[in-house]
Amino acid sequence: MTDNIKCECGHLNHVGTVLCESCGKPLADDDGQGLLEMRYDGVARRSQKANPNVLDRIWNFFSSVKVAVYLIVITLVLASLGTILRQENTFYNPALTDMEKFYREEYGLFGQIYYSLGLSNMYESWWFRGLLLMIGTSLVICSLDRVLPLYRALSKQKIRKHLSFITRQRVALQTELDPSAGPADAWLERFAAALRARRYKVHMEDGALLAEKNRFSRWGPYINHIGLIIFLLATLLRTLLPGWSMEEDISFIEGETKAIAGTPYYLKIDKFVEEFYTEEDLHESMREKGVGMPKRFEAEATLYACLEEPCGQPGTLEELARHQIIINEPLKYDNLAIYLFYYEPTDQIVWMNLTLEERDTRKPLGQFELDMFNPAPVMQAGEYEIRVTDFFPEFIIRDGAPATKSREPRNPGVVLNIAGPGTPPEGYRYLFVPKLGIMEELEDDSYRLKAEPEGNFYLSLASVDDVRLAHYKTYLSVRSHEGMWMIWLGAAIFMIGVVMGFYWQHRRIWVRLDGQSLALGAHTNKNWMSLRREVADALTRSGMEADQKDLDNEVKRS
Amino acid sequence: MKKNKKIIQFAILLAVVVVGALTISDSLSGRSYNPPAAGDKAPDFTVKGLDGSTYRLSDFAGKTVVLNFWGSFCEPCVREMPLLQGVYEKHKDNNVVVLGSNLDEKLLTVQSFVERTGVTFPILLDHTDIQKKYGVIYYPTTFVIDPSGKVKYKKIGEITDARELERFF
Numbered sequence: 001m002t003d004n005i006k007c008e009c010g011h012l013n014h015v016g017t018v019l020c021e022s023c024g025k026p027l028a029d030d031d032g033q034g035l036l037e038m039r040y041d042g043v044a045r046r047s048q049k050a051n052p053n054v055l056d057r058i059w060n061f062f063s064s065v066k067v068a069v070y071l072i073v074i075t076l077v078l079a080s081l082g083t084i085l086r087q088e089n090t091f092y093n094p095a096l097t098d099m100e101k102f103y104r105e106e107y108g109l110f111g112q113i114y115y116s117l118g119l120s121n122m123y124e125s126w127w128f129r130g131l132l133l134m135i136g137t138s139l140v141i142c143s144l145d146r147v148l149p150l151y152r153a154l155s156k157q158k159i160r161k162h163l164s165f166i167t168r169q170r171v172a173l174q175t176e177l178d179p180s181a182g183p184a185d186a187w188l189e190r191f192a193a194a195l196r197a198r199r200y201k202v203h204m205e206d207g208a209l210l211a212e213k214n215r216f217s218r219w220g221p222y223i224n225h226i227g228l229i230i231f232l233l234a235t236l237l238r239t240l241l242p243g244w245s246m247e248e249d250i251s252f253i254e255g256e257t258k259a260i261a262g263t264p265y266y267l268k269i270d271k272f273v274e275e276f277y278t279e280e281d282l283h284e285s286m287r288e289k290g291v292g293m294p295k296r297f298e299a300e301a302t303l304y305a306c307l308e309e310p311c312g313q314p315g316t317l318e319e320l321a322r323h324q325i326i327i328n329e330p331l332k333y334d335n336l337a338i339y340l341f342y343y344e345p346t347d348q349i350v351w352m353n354l355t356l357e358e359r360d361t362r363k364p365l366g367q368f369e370l371d372m373f374n375p376a377p378v379m380q381a382g383e384y385e386i387r388v389t390d391f392f393p394e395f396i397i398r399d400g401a402p403a404t405k406s407r408e409p410r411n412p413g414v415v416l417n418i419a420g421p422g423t424p425p426e427g428y429r430y431l432f433v434p435k436l437g438i439m440e441e442l443e444d445d446s447y448r449l450k451a452e453p454e455g456n457f458y459l460s461l462a463s464v465d466d467v468r469l470a471h472y473k474t475y476l477s478v479r480s481h482e483g484m485w486m487i488w489l490g491a492a493i494f495m496i497g498v499v500m501g502f503y504w505q506h507r508r509i510w511v512r513l514d515g516q517s518l519a520l521g522a523h524t525n526k527n528w529m530s531l532r533r534e535v536a537d538a539l540t541r542s543g544m545e546a547d548q549k550d551l552d553n554e555v556k557r558s
Numbered sequence: 559m560k561k562n563k564k565i566i567q568f569a570i571l572l573a574v575v576v577v578g579a580l581t582i583s584d585s586l587s588g589r590s591y592n593p594p595a596a597g598d599k600a601p602d603f604t605v606k607g608l609d610g611s612t613y614r615l616s617d618f619a620g621k622t623v624v625l626n627f628w629g630s631f632c633e634p635c636v637r638e639m640p641l642l643q644g645v646y647e648k649h650k651d652n653n654v655v656v657l658g659s660n661l662d663e664k665l666l667t668v669q670s671f672v673e674r675t676g677v678t679f680p681i682l683l684d685h686t687d688i689q690k691k692y693g694v695i696y697y698p699t700t701f702v703i704d705p706s707g708k709v710k711y712k713k714i715g716e717i718t719d720a721r722e723l724e725r726f727f
Binding site: 046055058059093095096097098126129130133136137140141144236239240259261375388389390391392393394398403404405406407415445447 | 563564567568570571574577578580581582629630631633636661662663664666667670671674685686687689690691693694695696
């Protein structure tokens with residue numbers, strides 16, 4: 001094969017090999033005296049080839065650590081740009097916000113440029129995702145290209161190494177054994193025993209020795225990369241699989257029950273509690289300003305399952321979970337986490353226990369409960385049947401008829417149909433606006449106020465306990481992520497890899513005897529001082545005077 | 559061995575291309591907050607109608623769809639209802655359908671409003687899903703979608719002349 005290089009020991013090496021895979025003889029710079037480059041044990045990367053085709057060229061591009069570093073730096077720099085101004089996905093309802101207008105009005109010309117460059121939504125942009133994808137690719141290819149040849153090289157190491165391989169290690173020693181101290185082989189046995197005591201795995205072969213420990217720490221970085229890849233895939237799946245993750249912001253008025261879009265659940269905020277610090281607790285400067293400091297705020301929430309559509313009425317919901325939600329302490333159920341992220345004061349009627357009266361005489365005719373958010377279709381007050389037939393969240397008069405100004409129930413008005421003794425079968429139609437105290441009869445078809453009312457009804461509240469008000473509107477964020485286990489798995493594998501690579505070092509010691517002359521070299525990936533001490537210690541135990549300093553090849557050469 | 563290596567190499571690069579195409583196309587379509595404009599594909603939706611049946615935009619392939627976003631709180635929406643009803647009646651046998659997408663109001667409110675105004679075209683009960691897909695911020699907004707599912711026209715604000723819509727039929 002033309003693309004291979006033959007070493008003098010007879011071994012065929014791949015193109016790009018720095019140190020012969022068998023005897024360790026330097027192939028690239030074989031006359032040099034400097035320290036050897038021991039990275040990946042001098043093996044060729046898998047993709048290094050004499051005649052690369054297109055596929056190989058793409059592969060080689062991603063296989064380069066230099067490219068990987070550039071990719072990471074570029075991504076970091078761009079990612080930091082996204083933190084200058086607010087990102088679009090942090091809005092309460094991004095799809096329903098006029099973004100261009102917001103950036104123009106809030107940040108001026110800079111905002112306009114920022115928006116038009118797409119930096120305002122950059123983490124979801126195709127080019128940012130493209131960069132992440134390239135980093136992921138480079139992670140896989142870089143690792144594969146190095147780990148496989150390294151694995152091969154480490155699993156079949158030759159024990160007797162080339163002399164220049166040994167002497168050009170950072171930890172090295174060349175000396176003559178004292179013949180009076182006994183045969184060289186006996187010394188080697190003693191040295192081997194000393195290393196075994198240090199938990200080295202020792203291999204010997206006619207006057208040569210290879211001692212090795214903690215090889216597994218070499219796999220640390222690659223395991224760490226596997227963790228990263230799993231992590232990255234988990235985040236990709238989040239955007240690819242519908243239903244894999246969701247995030248929905250919903251606002252609730254105290255006492256309101258609403259469906260959570262995208263889930264089969266309903267949520268009710270039963271109550272919102274806000275407590276303030278007392279005057280004494282506050283700093284003087286705060287007291288002077290006269291502003292209250294909230295001490296605690298929490299939303300009492302209940303999660304329901306819908307038993308039968310349409311949901312909302314009592315009896316159609318089944319309680320699943322109940323929780324006092326405070327900031328960073330969400331209600332959790334199954335995969336769902338419901339966070340509180342904002343609240344504001346409001347003033348709304350939620351529920352009333354009303355008394356139906358005769359208008360003239362104030363004679364009570366019956367009582368009924370009116371839920372302003374989910375009115376029951378039919379209510380019974382004494383002998384009278386009451387139906388809610390229309391609802392105006394923010395009551396106004398438009399073109400002479402009741403209408404609504406917004407969807408916010410700031411001043412709700414309802415149209416009630418009252419039928420019973422003394423009314424026509426279809427009943428009389430009333431407009432009832434509790435906040436304004438309006439209770440007027442309407443024409444059936446046009447909704448205009450009846451000039452000459454025929455019914456004789458009025459609604460009143462018997463006591464203050466007969467009305468329930470909402471004082472707060474809360475904003476909740478409902479999130480679920482099916483793939484959390486994958487994120488944790490990736491993170492755990494990542495940590496295992498980091499620990500393997502950080503807390504252990506792969507150490508190797510080579511010895512070669514040629515008659516009475518001894519050559520010793522040792523290599524580790526870090527913590528060289530400890531390796532030198534270990535070698536010096538083993539040498540001393542084997543009966544040879546040795547000092548750590550004598551082993552330091554760098555010092556000796558300079 | 560040599561051949562295996564090639565296959566693995568090719569498989570990895572292929573996986574990268576597939577994953578890349580999926581993520582990048584996903585971010586180019588759908589999930590961005592850019593509302594569809596004239597010439598873009600109209601996002602599909604599935605939603606319950608006031609009549610209880612389920613409506614899908616794709617069910618109307620082959621027809622021109624006038625998609626109107628409205629709410630009873632929005633005065634111009636209320637004003638243009640009779641015009642839309644007129645367009646619906648005049649062109650319903652002409653491969654044209656009018657859909658009124660109500661913005662998340664109470665069923666009761668929608669029901670009685672529709673009854674009182676005498677609207678007969680399908681009313682969709684949108685809990686902001688369609689609204690988000692179409693990025694509708696101002697009301698009323700009306701889209702004309704051609705039989706191939708492409709947005710032909712987008713109008714923000716009240717339509718005062720039926721010809722504004724009819725020129726696309």
